[in-house]
Every structure is written in C-alpha cells, then in structure tokens.
Amino acid sequence: MAANTPKVADNMVVTFEYKLFADGELFLEEGQDGEYAEAYYLHGAGMILPGLEEALAGKSVGDQLTVSLAAEDAYGEYDETAIESLDRADIPDADQLEAGMEIELEDDEGFIDVAFVKEVTPDAIILDFNEPLAGKALKYEIRVTGVRPANEDEIAHGHPHGEYGDEYDEEDEE
Numbered sequence: 001m002a003a004n005t006p007k008v009a010d011n012m013v014v015t016f017e018y019k020l021f022a023d024g025e026l027f028l029e030e031g032q033d034g035e036y037a038e039a040y041y042l043h044g045a046g047m048i049l050p051g052l053e054e055a056l057a058g059k060s061v062g063d064q065l066t067v068s069l070a071a072e073d074a075y076g077e078y079d080e081t082a083i084e085s086l087d088r089a090d091i092p093d094a095d096q097l098e099a100g101m102e103i104e105l106e107d108d109e110g111f112i113d114v115a116f117v118k119e120v121t122p123d124a125i126i127l128d129f130n131e132p133l134a135g136k137a138l139k140y141e142i143r144v145t146g147v148r149p150a151n152e153d154e155i156a157h158g159h160p161h162g163e164y165g166d167e168y169d170e171e172d173e174e
C-alpha cells in the first residue's frame with residue numbers, strides 16, 4: 001500500500017458502510033433497504049458516537065473493523081421515566097396508531113418531540129420518549145470506503161459537503 005494513503009484523522013471526510021447489531025440483533029433504520037447502511041461524516045466534529053470516531057481514527061480505505069459499545073457509551077441507559085400514557089381522546093389520529101410507530105408531538109411552546117408508540121390500549125396511547133437504541137449494547141461492523149481531506153468550507157461548517165452533504169446545508173439555511 002502506498003505510503004501516502006490518507007488515514008482517518010481530524011478534518012478528514014470519511015465514508016463508511018456499516019451493519020449495526022443492537023443487543024445482538026441486526027438493526028435497520030426506517031427506510032433502510034439493505035443490510036449495510038452508509039455513513040458520511042467529518043472526523044473530529046462530533047457528528048458520530050465518540051466511541052465510533054475513536055475506533056475509526058487511523059484507518060484507511062478498505063479497512064474493516066468491529067466496534068462494540070456498551071449502552072452507556074452509545075445512546076445511554078433506558079429511562080423508565082420517559083414513558084408517558086396519554087388519553088386517546090387527546091390524540092387526534094389515535095385510531096391509526098400501532099405499537100412501534102414513530103410520532104412527532106408538539107408541546108405548548110412549539111417544540112417537536114419524537115416518541116415511539118409503545119402500546120395501544122382501548123383508553124390510552126403509551127408513548128416511549130427514549131432513543132430507539134437506548135439501553136442497548138451496540139456492535140458495528142464497518143468497512144471504510146472513503147477518506148479525503150475536508151475543504152475550508154466543510155471545516156468551517158463542521159460537516160461534509162458534496163455527494164451526500166447537501167442535507168446539512170439545508171439545515172444551515174433554516
């Protein structure tokens with residue numbers, strides 16, 4: 001391998017494919033069609049879990065790695081108090097809700113909160129405000145597919161641009 005192969009370090013834009021296992025089971029994001037998902041991030045910008053970033057440092061294209069993270073190093077412990085039971089009558093689309101669905105709720109101040117429907121009973125909708133991966137030990141099987149130096153704009157913005165990066169600038173413009 002050439003001596004100047006770019007390695008993952010601060011201010012490098014990294015692309016990788018990964019398969020995620022949560023408590024040993026393959027975890028697919030909503031809308032994910034294959035077993036492998038692709039991620040694209042600016043190293044050192046805090047865009048991904050710190051444990052993942054640490055494990056990727058020093059890697060280059062073609063490297064494969066397995067990263068295991070305890071729940072506390074990933075999305076945190078499961079919070080039993082983040083469960084809320086709401087009266088069906090207070091939820092406009094209550095009849096269309098099923099366990100496992102993700103819904104967005106707006107509070108009195110206009111903030112949007114995402115919750116998962118944990119259970120539907122004749123009188124109530126029970127919502128879970130935990131992250132879907134909270135309380136789970138994660139294992140990532142990773143293959144590094146791209147490493148390149150970030151440009152000045154990317155470093156200034158704290159995220160990558162280009163092929164997959166446009167979504168970030170839509171956020172910037174809001």
Ligand SMILES: [Zn+2]
Nearest residue numbers: 157168169172
């Ligand atoms: Zn940007």
